[in-house]
Amino acid sequence: MTSADELVIRTAELLAAHDPAATEPLEFLRARFDAGLAWVHFPPGLGGLGAPRALQAVVDAELAAAGAPDNDPRRIGIGLGMAAPTILRYGTEEQKRRFLRPLWTGEEVWCQLFSEPGAGSDLAALATRAVRDGDGPDAGWTVDGQKVWTSSAHLARWAILLARTDPDVPKHQGISYFVCDMTDPGVDVRPLRQLTGEAEFNEVFLTGVRIPDAHRLGAVGEGWRIAQTTLNNERVAIGGQRTPREGGLIGILAETWRRNPELRTHELHQRLLQGWTDAEVLRLTGERLRQQLAVGQPGPEGAAAKLAFARLAQELTGLEVELLAEQGLAYGDWTMSRPELVDFTGRDAGYRYLRAKGNSIEGGSSEILRNIIAERVLGLPAEPRSDKDVPWKESAR
Amino acid sequence: MTELDLLYSEVEEDLRSAVRALLADRCPPQAVLTRCEGPEPQDTGLWRTLAQELGVVALQVPEALGGAGASLRETAVVLEELGRACAPVPFLGSAVLATTVLLAAGELAAGEWPALCAGDRTAALAVPLSTAPDAPFPLGVRADAAGALTGAVTSVADVPGAGLLIVPADGPAGPGLYAVDGADVTVTARGSLDLTRPLVDLRLDGAPGRLLVGPDQAEAVLWEALLTGAGLLASEQLGLAEWCLATTVAYLRERRQFGRVVGSFQALKHRLADLWLDIAGARAAARAAADALATGSADAAVLVAVAASHCGAVAVRAAEEAVQLHGGIGMTWEHPVHLYLKRAKADQLALGTPGRHRASLATLATLPAPGGPLPRMPHV
Numbered sequence: 001m002t003s004a005d006e007l008v009i010r011t012a013e014l015l016a017a018h019d020p021a022a023t024e025p026l027e028f029l030r031a032r033f034d035a036g037l038a039w040v041h042f043p044p045g046l047g048g049l050g051a052p053r054a055l056q057a058v059v060d061a062e063l064a065a066a067g068a069p070d071n072d073p074r075r076i077g078i079g080l081g082m083a084a085p086t087i088l089r090y091g092t093e094e095q096k097r098r099f100l101r102p103l104w105t106g107e108e109v110w111c112q113l114f115s116e117p118g119a120g121s122d123l124a125a126l127a128t129r130a131v132r133d134g135d136g137p138d139a140g141w142t143v144d145g146q147k148v149w150t151s152s153a154h155l156a157r158w159a160i161l162l163a164r165t166d167p168d169v170p171k172h173q174g175i176s177y178f179v180c181d182m183t184d185p186g187v188d189v190r191p192l193r194q195l196t197g198e199a200e201f202n203e204v205f206l207t208g209v210r211i212p213d214a215h216r217l218g219a220v221g222e223g224w225r226i227a228q229t230t231l232n233n234e235r236v237a238i239g240g241q242r243t244p245r246e247g248g249l250i251g252i253l254a255e256t257w258r259r260n261p262e263l264r265t266h267e268l269h270q271r272l273l274q275g276w277t278d279a280e281v282l283r284l285t286g287e288r289l290r291q292q293l294a295v296g297q298p299g300p301e302g303a304a305a306k307l308a309f310a311r312l313a314q315e316l317t318g319l320e321v322e323l324l325a326e327q328g329l330a331y332g333d334w335t336m337s338r339p340e341l342v343d344f345t346g347r348d349a350g351y352r353y354l355r356a357k358g359n360s361i362e363g364g365s366s367e368i369l370r371n372i373i374a375e376r377v378l379g380l381p382a383e384p385r386s387d388k389d390v391p392w393k394e395s396a397r
Numbered sequence: 398m399t400e401l402d403l404l405y406s407e408v409e410e411d412l413r414s415a416v417r418a419l420l421a422d423r424c425p426p427q428a429v430l431t432r433c434e435g436p437e438p439q440d441t442g443l444w445r446t447l448a449q450e451l452g453v454v455a456l457q458v459p460e461a462l463g464g465a466g467a468s469l470r471e472t473a474v475v476l477e478e479l480g481r482a483c484a485p486v487p488f489l490g491s492a493v494l495a496t497t498v499l500l501a502a503g504e505l506a507a508g509e510w511p512a513l514c515a516g517d518r519t520a521a522l523a524v525p526l527s528t529a530p531d532a533p534f535p536l537g538v539r540a541d542a543a544g545a546l547t548g549a550v551t552s553v554a555d556v557p558g559a560g561l562l563i564v565p566a567d568g569p570a571g572p573g574l575y576a577v578d579g580a581d582v583t584v585t586a587r588g589s590l591d592l593t594r595p596l597v598d599l600r601l602d603g604a605p606g607r608l609l610v611g612p613d614q615a616e617a618v619l620w621e622a623l624l625t626g627a628g629l630l631a632s633e634q635l636g637l638a639e640w641c642l643a644t645t646v647a648y649l650r651e652r653r654q655f656g657r658v659v660g661s662f663q664a665l666k667h668r669l670a671d672l673w674l675d676i677a678g679a680r681a682a683a684r685a686a687a688d689a690l691a692t693g694s695a696d697a698a699v700l701v702a703v704a705a706s707h708c709g710a711v712a713v714r715a716a717e718e719a720v721q722l723h724g725g726i727g728m729t730w731e732h733p734v735h736l737y738l739k740r741a742k743a744d745q746l747a748l749g750t751p752g753r754h755r756a757s758l759a760t761l762a763t764l765p766a767p768g769g770p771l772p773r774m775p776h777v
Binding site: 254257258261264265266269270272273274276277278280281282284285287288291292304307308367369370371373374375377378379380381382383384 | 401402403404642646649650657658660661662663665666667669670671673674677678679680681682684685699702703706707752755756758759762763764765766767768
């Protein structure tokens with residue numbers, strides 16, 4: 001097994017061969033991937049060394065100290081957090097080699113085509129169809145349907161896509177998982193303006209989109225099971241992030257409190273202390289999750305951390321607007337823009353307050369996460385479902 | 398800030414299994430219920446077994462003194478299991494609060510260890526159970542130049558049967574922590590909300606005391622003992638909350654109404670999921686506090702305040718949800734859930750309320766309270 005010392009040596013070798021000050025950032029990132037220092041827990045040849053996940057921090061610290069460029073993980077979060085672990089687990093060797101390197105370096109942005117207007121929390125009810133065209137070596141699929149809430153679709157080169165390949169079986173069984181080329185002429189991306197004023201999300205219309213069979217991930221009809229990997233990784237990606245004390249929203253709020261004694265009231269003080277404590281508990285919970293993952297005991301805390309994060313973000317951002325008093329009434333800019341980043345902490349307090357409302361909806365609503373915890377962790381029975389064993393085409397929608 | 402270890406080691410898991418097995422055998426909830434109304438609410442036989450068979454009553458005491466030479470992390474794991482069983486033993490008072498003072502007293506306490514480590518004797522810290530770490534040094538007992546102590550202390554836990562009392566007192570040269578023989582003190586039982594951790598009032602009438610910690614260190618050592626107690630109490634609260642959740646889930650998977658298992662209703666599932674979430678946070682916070690105390694981290698006071706305020710509230714909510722979700726059964730004396738409710742509510746007040754611990758963060762985390770004059774009402 002690769003040790004921390006060995007990683008320090010390999011990182012030093014990378015830096016010696018590719019001086020960050022004299023190397024194009026993209027060239028450096030490609031060299032880092034090829035040296036197995038991109039995500040050290042991935043296999044050799046795919047950007048990793050099969051090392052313990054916890055040792056990534058060693059590499060990151062060495063590279064940061066040397067002023068090396070990073071891959072701007074916030075811009076490519078869906079690729080890193082969701083597409084990559086799914087491709088690693090279910091992709092063919094060819095798919096892994098084609099997709100993972102440019103995904104990690106940020107050359108190719110990814111988005112996720114899962115939700116639909118009629119399939120939100122009930123994702124398995126999705127209606128986008130993929131129909132097989134032919135049987136020969138050039139066989140592929142033709143996709144028609146509509147997807148929504150697609151972050152980064154306007155920037156993405158590729159999408160992970162769920163589509164219905166068999167309407168004659170119950171809804172969970174007839175779904176397959178594809179990699180969709182976002183440059184296909186049948187893909188139409190339209191901005192979806194949010195209550196913040198900007199259009200971070202999109203709606204995506206798919207009309208006769210061609211997907212070669214080589215871009216199917218896993219077996220036909222296995223899409224739902226594979227999607228669980230994607231969704232679990234999404235929640236771990238949010239909940240397992242390492243943050244320092246007072247990182248994120250609580251840091252902004254605490255600084256505002258310290259700098260503005262005239263804004264302080266006793267009632268706000270009580271809520272600030274409660275929020276600070278909640279933020280610290282959540283940070284420790286995430287830290288514990290990270291430690292569990294590092295020694296190979298992944299727990300269900302991923303869904304929990306996401307649920308707790310949403311609750312806290314809404315509590316803190318609401319408090320911040322109140323604390324700011326007159327300034328809390330202001331809002332910087334309602335102009336519709338299409339940002340490149342998903343941003344929970346940027347802009348002003350009013351934006352943060354409004355953006356946080358999405359935290360309990362995106363990536364699995366808080367209600368669905370509570371169902372997941374209650375059913376899969378606590379072992380409580382599911383609500384009776386009328387559509388579970390009915391062929392999808394006959395189910396009430 | 399050093400790296401916290403928030404997991405349980407294999408040794409800690411083995412220790413947990415051993416303690417849990419013993420408690421399942423020796424103090425199942427029904428036995429605790431029966432005992433709490435009897436003449437001896439605390440189980441001295443169980444204490445002796447914990448000491449002699451498992452060696453867990455002096456875990457953080459060095460081996461040279463007869464202890465296990467482990468750390469407060471292991472002590473915290475034992476507290477999780479004692480909380481899960483609502484066990485009526487004086488662990489918090491003797492193995493945590495008093496032991497912290499005795500370890501700080503060094504040579505002066507050397508003679509006490511053999512009997513304590515063997516479980517033949519227990520010790521208690523003579524302060525009201527509600528005393529917070531940042532409370533002023535208690536001055537209700539006076540010590541004269543000869544070491545005779547006079548005064549009163551109310552609402553002390555884990556005293557019955559304790560051979561050794563550690564009494565904070567105002568001495569001729571200032572505050573000190575004195576060792577007093579339990580037999581020299583008048584002990585009056587008082588009705589206690591928590592049936593499994595009964596409280597007593599103490600009266601000292603010229604009781605002979607021996608100075609363990611003098612004025613230069615007494616306040617710091619008492620603070621350390623109370624901080625350690627508050628930090629490890631979070632682990633007891635965690636175990637207690639876990640029992641409440643597990644017991645409630647088991648009940649809701651069996652109980653049927655409206656032709657369905659009631660645990661399938663989302664209204665109930667979501668409540669339990671939220672509780673599970675808070676308990677996951679409690680586990681991380683309690684581990685953080687125990688680890689910081691064990692390593693003597695400079696961050697320990699902050700992490701104790703976070704753990705104490707979070708875990709205290711979570712344990713109460715877990716117990717209250719358990720009563721409510723058991724329906725009429727939860728309101729009966731014969732179901733043990735009320736023991737947990739009473740322990741949880743008393744624990745919430747023990748060694749500082751959640752609000753008091755949060756308030757201490759105003760200083761510890763530099764989040765100052767509003768200052769200056771209050772706004773003037775123009776027409777009043």
